[in-house]
Amino acid sequence: MDMDELKIEVEPRPGDVRILDDRLYEYNVKQTGADDGKWLTIFVRDDAGEIVAGLHAWTWCDACKVERLWVREDLRRLGYGQRLLAAAEDEARARGCHQVLLDTFSFQAPLFYQKLGYEVTGVAEGFPRSPHSEYHLRKSLR
Numbered sequence: 001m002d003m004d005e006l007k008i009e010v011e012p013r014p015g016d017v018r019i020l021d022d023r024l025y026e027y028n029v030k031q032t033g034a035d036d037g038k039w040l041t042i043f044v045r046d047d048a049g050e051i052v053a054g055l056h057a058w059t060w061c062d063a064c065k066v067e068r069l070w071v072r073e074d075l076r077r078l079g080y081g082q083r084l085l086a087a088a089e090d091e092a093r094a095r096g097c098h099q100v101l102l103d104t105f106s107f108q109a110p111l112f113y114q115k116l117g118y119e120v121t122g123v124a125e126g127f128p129r130s131p132h133s134e135y136h137l138r139k140s141l142r
Helices: 014-032 079-095 110-115
Strands: 037-043 053-059 063-071 099-105 118-126 135-142
Touching: 014 118, 014 135, 063 079, 079 099, 099 110, 110 118, 110 135
Parallel strands: 063 099
Antiparallel strands: 037 053, 053 063, 099 135, 118 135
16 A cells, blocks of 8 residues: 555545445444444425435434435425424434534524524634634534
8 A cells, every 4th residue: 555646536436435434433433332323314305206305414322413404495494494304303312312413504594493492512704715604503302
């Protein structure tokens, strides 16, 4: 193995990225003793089967981390986001989770999450670029 042979890939194969996720999960399990990690994904599909809204998260170690929540633009403000998040929280509780964590940008939905009981735990000012910020939020499920 030659460490000088680093290769930048701008479009890696999903399976290659999954290898990194799996190896990191294995390490985290060794450190914590918690091996209860599971994906949590919910989709809303139209009559043609196309995804029009969805949530992708995972649960592990008594917590749920929402990675993505998206609703097609013409369906926003109709309750889909709130219903998806509530369903994820219910499933997280059923899995024994005590909290939900997520990140959002200032131009996305920090106020939406705060209205649903999420607390801001940190802000990365100027990301992705000024005047925007990235918000880190948490909600206790207890």
